[in-house]
Amino acid sequence: xxxxxxxxxxxxxxxxxxxxxxxxxxxxxxxxxxxxxxxxxxxxxxxxxxxxxxxxxxxxxxxxxxxxxxxxxxxxxxxxxxxxxxxxxxxxxxxxxxxxxxxxxxxxxxxxxxxxxxxxxxxxxxxxxxxxxxxxxxxxxxxxxxxxxxxxxxxxxxxxxxxxxxxxxxxxxxxxxxxxxxxxxxxxxxxxxxxxxxxxxxxxxxxxxxxxxxxxxxxxxxxxxxxxxxxxxxxxxxxxxxxxxxxxxxxxxxxxxxxxxxxxxxxxxxxxxxxxxxxxxxxxxx
Amino acid sequence: xxxxxxxxxxxxxxxxxxxxxxxxxxxxxxxxxxxxxxxxxxxxxxxxxxxxxxxxxxxxxxxxxxxxxxxxxxxxxxxxxxxxxxxxxxxxxxxxxxxxxxxxxxxxxxxxxxxxxxxxxxxxxxxxxxxxxxxxxxxxxxxxxxxxxxxxxxxxxxxxxxxxxxxxxxxxxxxxxxxxxxxxxxxxxxxxxxxxxxxxxxxxxxxxxxxxxxxxxxxxxxxxxxxxxxxxxxxxxxxxxxxxxxxxxxxxxxxxxxxxxxxxxxxxxxxxxxxxxxxxxxxxxxxxxxxxxxxxxxxxxxxxxxxxxxxxxxxxxxxxxxxxxxxxxxxxxxxxxxxxxxxxxx
Numbered sequence: 001x002x003x004x005x006x007x008x009x010x011x012x013x014x015x016x017x018x019x020x021x022x023x024x025x026x027x028x029x030x031x032x033x034x035x036x037x038x039x040x041x042x043x044x045x046x047x048x049x050x051x052x053x054x055x056x057x058x059x060x061x062x063x064x065x066x067x068x069x070x071x072x073x074x075x076x077x078x079x080x081x082x083x084x085x086x087x088x089x090x091x092x093x094x095x096x097x098x099x100x101x102x103x104x105x106x107x108x109x110x111x112x113x114x115x116x117x118x119x120x121x122x123x124x125x126x127x128x129x130x131x132x133x134x135x136x137x138x139x140x141x142x143x144x145x146x147x148x149x150x151x152x153x154x155x156x157x158x159x160x161x162x163x164x165x166x167x168x169x170x171x172x173x174x175x176x177x178x179x180x181x182x183x184x185x186x187x188x189x190x191x192x193x194x195x196x197x198x199x200x201x202x203x204x205x206x207x208x209x210x211x212x213x214x215x216x217x218x219x220x221x222x223x224x225x226x227x228x229x230x231x232x233x234x235x236x237x238x239x240x241x242x243x244x245x246x247x248x249x250x251x252x253x254x255x256x257x258x259x260x261x262x263x264x265x266x267x268x269x270x271x272x273x274x275x276x277x278x279x280x281x282x283x284x285x286x
Numbered sequence: 287x288x289x290x291x292x293x294x295x296x297x298x299x300x301x302x303x304x305x306x307x308x309x310x311x312x313x314x315x316x317x318x319x320x321x322x323x324x325x326x327x328x329x330x331x332x333x334x335x336x337x338x339x340x341x342x343x344x345x346x347x348x349x350x351x352x353x354x355x356x357x358x359x360x361x362x363x364x365x366x367x368x369x370x371x372x373x374x375x376x377x378x379x380x381x382x383x384x385x386x387x388x389x390x391x392x393x394x395x396x397x398x399x400x401x402x403x404x405x406x407x408x409x410x411x412x413x414x415x416x417x418x419x420x421x422x423x424x425x426x427x428x429x430x431x432x433x434x435x436x437x438x439x440x441x442x443x444x445x446x447x448x449x450x451x452x453x454x455x456x457x458x459x460x461x462x463x464x465x466x467x468x469x470x471x472x473x474x475x476x477x478x479x480x481x482x483x484x485x486x487x488x489x490x491x492x493x494x495x496x497x498x499x500x501x502x503x504x505x506x507x508x509x510x511x512x513x514x515x516x517x518x519x520x521x522x523x524x525x526x527x528x529x530x531x532x533x534x535x536x537x538x539x540x541x542x543x544x545x546x547x548x549x550x551x552x553x554x555x556x557x558x559x560x561x562x563x564x565x566x567x568x569x570x571x572x573x574x575x576x577x578x579x580x581x582x583x584x585x586x587x588x589x590x591x592x593x594x595x596x597x598x599x600x601x602x603x604x605x606x607x608x609x610x611x612x613x614x615x616x617x618x619x620x621x622x623x624x625x626x627x628x629x630x631x632x
Binding site: 077079098099103106107110115116117122123126127128130131133137138139144179183 | 288289290291292379381515516518519521522525526528529530531532533534571576577579
């Protein structure tokens, strides 16, 4: 990995107390409750969660299904109003921002909805510029340059004139990421971006994220099931279980055998990789 | 990369405007009485110069007083239906949505009929009396689309098949109520109403209603057009649109009200003309792409062209008798609809 030196320096910084001015994203004691009926007890609760992240940092949210990962991500995105607490992004409370102001600061990559009508990759990427135009503006030279750069940054220039319906899953994920980059966000959120990708494309995507976070100083929050990829690429890990954040910190501090076995209900071992990052091996009974 | 520019938009709209002009000229000539191109030009210029006393032929009356208003009505109705159809397709994320298929036209028709029945009993001031039918049609349209929307929900999501079925069921239910109401009317009214229900452009409008129609069309279409870029993103899904900076609730509200106004106005003056709102946006998408900034104006021109042609055929193929224009659009539209449906499933 080319950025080993850089990430290990980010590593040591993690242990030091953070200066408040460094912090870009601050999740402060947010909680949430879903219920079918306000009179009834909530079906799902997210307990108070806190963590902070700086520019250029990658935070991975891990946890089993229904542990509240996506809910937490939606609250960070400002799409859900937390029951208590707040999320601050450069001093703004995310859920109180107007949609346009929010889209200029926060980009979300989520499971794609099916396209109703055919669209070119470049049209798709230009959608990321929507928050910067007035309602009836036509895209200008500047938007086109930004969209081109976004495609180039994810290595997808060659896909520009292809139809979205004709490209592979991995290529599509790159174009969707390019659309998020075209928003020129401070905060890049990804909801299970590696789902449906083969292992090569998964590594590719996370390496791209690592590079982009370093180059463009994005703060990245990614929800994922890939424990080993998260350990390899994340600066911080938030481990959720039944709506409760069990531990927040560096992968090495969160990846404890007992803890992971208890959360994921499967026997496993944790070993230290050559670069100091933990690695999880499943112990499958024959 | 070839993003939409204002020049391209204006160029493509002007092509359609020329086609519309040619169609209008042909439509003015055709009919039970044939009129020469020279006579037609002379008459129209006379009217434009307000020298109505110099009209060249005895037939000028037919052209200016009968055919021209009817063609203008066809233009506004066609454009309204096509823009409403385009909006419903984007709003409901369903390429088969249109005011007729969704039962919105029948809702508007019921609203208009209720207004017509109620009006003589209400002693309204004159200005309100003229507005009363379109208002009833608008409320009927808005009520119908709200009902169909909620019937089409499944687990909080719009389900394409359920939505269309809900539209068809609502449409037949509303028709039954309309039939019940019509039988309470006297015989002569019944025939006129039944004809109107099938779509009919032959009725002459009061001038106040013409103003309501024209202004309403401009305002509602303008309102929808301000959301054109948002609609492009809304097609990608509401959640995604929100994260890209679209105020989804505002856009939904604006488009919902404006599309109901367009449908209500069109139905209150011309009855339920089917398939225009469905097929015109499709054809325009094939020709010009699915960007709503170009789709909405081209659909307006396309709808106008389609309804002028359909109405011209409706009043000429069985001349001196007439077909309802809705029968004409259904004859062409229904098979095309089936074709699109099959292609979508395949």
